[in-house]
Amino acid sequence: MNPLYKKQLLEVYSEKPNFGELENKTHVVKYRNPICNDEIVIELAIKDNKVADAKFHGVSCFVSTVSASVLLDKIKGMSIDDIKKLNKNDMDKFLGGEIISTRVGCQLLPLEALKKLE
Numbered sequence: 383m384n385p386l387y388k389k390q391l392l393e394v395y396s397e398k399p400n401f402g403e404l405e406n407k408t409h410v411v412k413y414r415n416p417i418c419n420d421e422i423v424i425e426l427a428i429k430d431n432k433v434a435d436a437k438f439h440g441v442s443c444f445v446s447t448v449s450a451s452v453l454l455d456k457i458k459g460m461s462i463d464d465i466k467k468l469n470k471n472d473m474d475k476f477l478g479g480e481i482i483s484t485r486v487g488c489q490l491l492p493l494e495a496l497k498k499l500e
Contacts (some may be wrong), residue, residue, distance in 0.1 A: 399451050424450070425438070433458050434458070437454070
């Protein structure tokens with residue numbers, strides 16, 4: 383991973399964009415990583431079958447938190463069907479490189495949560 387991008391990820395973690403609760407939520411999904419017990423709650427405002435806004439909260443590590451922040455930026459404007467098509471390769475692109483194999487569960491936690499949406 384590019385060292386400059388690592389610095390950007392540290393900035394994302396410190397600023398935590400998209401962190402908090404959404405007042406006008408229409409969808410809520412809660413998901414827990416059974417391996418590390420990180421737990422994330424994602425709240426979405428869906429309008430005209432597309433994500434108008436998104437926030438997350440919960441207890442999560444650096445990788446999960448950064449992944450959620452970046453992912454929620456990327457899904458704004460997407461439909462739930464399109465979100466469910468996203469995969470690890472997409473997450474690697476969103477984060478600017480691959481995450482070490484022992485942290486892939488953390489990286490994918492927010493995406494796995496979104497795949498539970500109905």
